Amino acid sequence: MGRGKIEIKRIENATSRQVTFSKRRAGLLKKAQELSVLCDAEVAVIIFSSTGKLFEFSSSGMKRTLSRYNKCLDRSETSLVQYEAERQQSKEVNILKDEIAKLRMTHLRMIGKELKGLSLKDLQHLEHQLSEGILAVKGRKEQLLLEQLEKSRLQEQRAMVENEALRKQVEELKSLVPSTERPMPPFLEFQPLERKYALVKPDVISSNVVCNCAVEKQGDSDTSLHLGLSTDVYCKRKAPEIASCSNDSGAEMDQS
Template sequence: MGRGRVELKRIENKINRQVTFSKRRNGLLKKAYELSVLCDAEVGLIIFSSRGKLYEFASAGMNRTLERYQRCCYTPQESNLADRETQSWYQEVSKLKAKYESLQRSQRHLLGEDLGPLSVKELQNLEKQLEGALTQARQRKTQMMIEQMEELRRKERHLGDINKQLKNKFQLESEGQASQFRAIQGSWESAALVQANSFQGHPSHSGAMDCEPTLQIGYHNFVPQEGGNVQRTVEENNYIQGWVL
């Protein structure tokens, strides 16, 4: 029995649909390659999967094939429009190129290069242009210097204010330290005065301090009285000489 006709419709089973896609995609790419080789044809094939993945085949390069396709699909009216747009772009490019060359030539003239082909009038115009540019540059320089001086003056005033604040703070701290030192000194003096008054109020201590103890070392100089007993005096003298203190 022969194979029955397969009804073309979307495969509902996701796995079967993916398997069928892989098999038929590979077969289609193979057929496109065989067609390009066997028949010397320019073949371009583009495939997007359901997930958005790209598969492509081009026997002569995809960009070249797409450009050829666009040229073949244009109508004569569209072709004429494209030609006019192309000519317009060419003219625009030519204008921009000429302007670019003119700007380069003017730049060289301003730098003092390639002045030989210029006439006297052109040189005079160039001189006026340079003088005008020099005047503007000097004005701009003067303006910038004035702005910098103003900025420096502002910084100077700010630093002067900070210096005054620090000076006032230092003076206040110095006065506080001086008053504190004077208060400590006054407390010391009052304490010393109180202590002196307390000593003056107790005379016994002063008398005791005035009465210094005496210590005599050596023999006593004994002088006998007139009319006294000389023998007794000699004995007492001998008795006293027996000890030192």
């Protein structure tokens, strides 16, 4: 007859518990040895009894097996951490891709594209957003224009102050340098002399003409002096006038 199944639980009897421990420990170590030999595996078994005694088995040395175990454990933890990080990054990448797609669609709709599929309420909301955006743009533009105008006004004031300072410097320099220019004489008013010719006898005409011409010459010479003309220039200009006077006098005598 085969052995029946026993319930796996703690054995309350200390003697039976110790006997069972010894039998099963020996069987476990034997199975571990057989596994290492048959399958060419590296097997290590560590057993502590209820009283604290140590029992172990290792097919390749306990320290070597434990060192290998620690390396594998660290590698497993690192791999697990890397896997979790990659999974989190992949999740974040997917979220970012979705947000980029939404933003691209919003941008297209803001410029009047991809409007199909929008309801009347969505279109009204889009129109409201565009209106607010236009108002914001206009406000910013006006602000920039006012800033530029204020900047130009300040530059103009600065230029006026600099010009005033330069003008004062020029006036100070003029006051320091003595004036070497001669004062210009005032212009004299020119009054032409009236010419009066009378009908006299021929013998008197020549003398009168000569006298009148002499008087006119003297008067005109004064005038020429006032005008700044030289005597030679004046004589050259008056010679034809004297000759014409003589001719006119002779003609009047012949008519008489």
